[in-house]
Amino acid sequence: MPAPRSSTRPAHRSPTRLAAAAVILAALTTVTAPTATATASPRRDTAPRTPATDATFQHPAYFMPLDNNPQAISDIVADSGEKEFLLAFVLDSGGCTPAWDGDSTHPVAADTQVAAEVNAIRAAGGDVSVSFGGYNGTELGATCGSSTALAAAYQQVVDKYKLTRIDLDWEGDDLDANMAVRWGAIKTLEQDNPGLSVSLTIPMTTVGLPDTGKDEIRQAIADGARIDTVNIMDFDFGLTSGTETEAAETVADDVNTQLQSLYGWDAATAWAHTSIQLMNGHTDQPSELFTQDTFNSLLAFAQSNHVAQLSYWDLNRDRACDPGVPHNWADGACSSVDQDPFDFTKIITKYTG
Template structure:
């Protein structure tokens, strides 16, 4: 299953971009501004943000527009040439970093904080290159010390996810860091499936139990696996809840409290679509069941596509800038501003099935459509390619052609 985190393919472009250049100026000093920890609800809601690639936004502007206080900076990897020292994206050594330091200082200067995510979909992970759990922990301790961190996320994906020795190093390192850094908020993120997670995910849970390691949460990523909107995601979360109980021996309340959701906004790499209404539904599920985390990939994508459809820098769904980040702020208990610096770059978003101002009739899940039928859905007009029943426009089945906003 491809649970892709958009890689650093746009790094050169992003560094040249105005936003990235602005952030880099704050990195003139290599020292980071250490601050007291925020309450855990903020680290549990921190959305992912790539600080050096994929056209990074100004985090202070996002904070002002949404009320979000924390961000999950991604990703720490092993050096692309090999070794057991931490780098950003496999290319920039943490030890000599000034650019990300500037981003951290800007967020903290605005009253927020950061978590750092290690791993992700691309590149070589430290768990693969370090000799054992102690060496892996020592590498990550450098990151904690460099940025005076209060939170760390272990994003465990392919191919490391399928490597028993590497996962042993990662979970063992997480346990060591949790012990050596009292109060450190630790999340473990893994691929999601309709069954909650796959075979390697259940092996990961079993290994954590054997080690006696309990993070603040185990989170799944229910996207890039045949998912179709919020109902499929909440179903996966409920299945994962059962796995947490059966594999870790937890009661229902404990399992929910240690369970997390890590979604993807807009169009996924597999062509699934997740709209604002889907985020609201999953948020309602998360708060209603007392889940321990609600986040998404990524803030870099939390804006409408205008001059590009590059999935790394925009969502490919109708939205205003930072719409999806407002849901993580809500999970943390904040009330996002209703007006401010947000710029509307597309038509007003409508709820699924609502035709809004479109002339075509609204799509209905209980109506059969012949090829050529035209409907409206989420502010767009769609044409059926062939006979269909119950297939959501923009969904993984690929039945509908998007004719654009209306």
């Protein structure tokens, strides 16, 4: 099996802040609970809920609220219609301390800036999930030492933002590592937070799940931890032939077969537990390119299979690059393709499950 190709998550470490917006939003220090209720009965089973449909969170866009010149939430909502956000990333800033981007100057415990963004999203009728991990930085599960300590660190974030959803983006050397600690923590978190929805983000290969991703799922099942949605990074595996649309569809089809085998599901149930995550414009692989037409085609594919979610990395890049300024191949703050602002976000917000 080919080695998995993980996303580098463009310009993860190059923050450019909207200072004026931050000053305005910093005054909002208390996170308000989401208006939508998610109060399912406590679950103790190893498999995800069936069916895994969440009608209020079907097309979340990844968004870095502190890095890569983030757009104002008011502009995103008004100009794209997006109200569902996967906020990235919470990491360890040292000593099992959750912090945005792992930055010791932005610990979750003292945060007001991201809290204000969450309030603004919920005031607009939307909601958020928080993503732990990413390709760069130190994931909490690598350093917290025990399932108890890790569960407490995750719980701090859940409590801070009154979360009903979290995303586990364990990439690079965090994938298939410290699994007993990580899944033990998730089992505790699920027991202590009935109704909490958990997605696991996994990098893809040209034949679907890497062996490391299968190991994660098997360990979760063995440890009694529930994965509600398997979020496949349907990019960065390298296009070797055909079109980007065909390649992404083939990988998703392969994952569907693999999930049927791992969980004993039928195809429809496996799709209902799958989130397809795309990447707009240039990806980290020079052979790959996702245009607006690609997104539209994959929107139709997702709709026809009734997947749990259609997502993408990331909203910060949903704008054209300034031609007068040098940019990376897969720039963190623009798509490197010809587009109008929020073209890609407007496409995924059409997904209805």
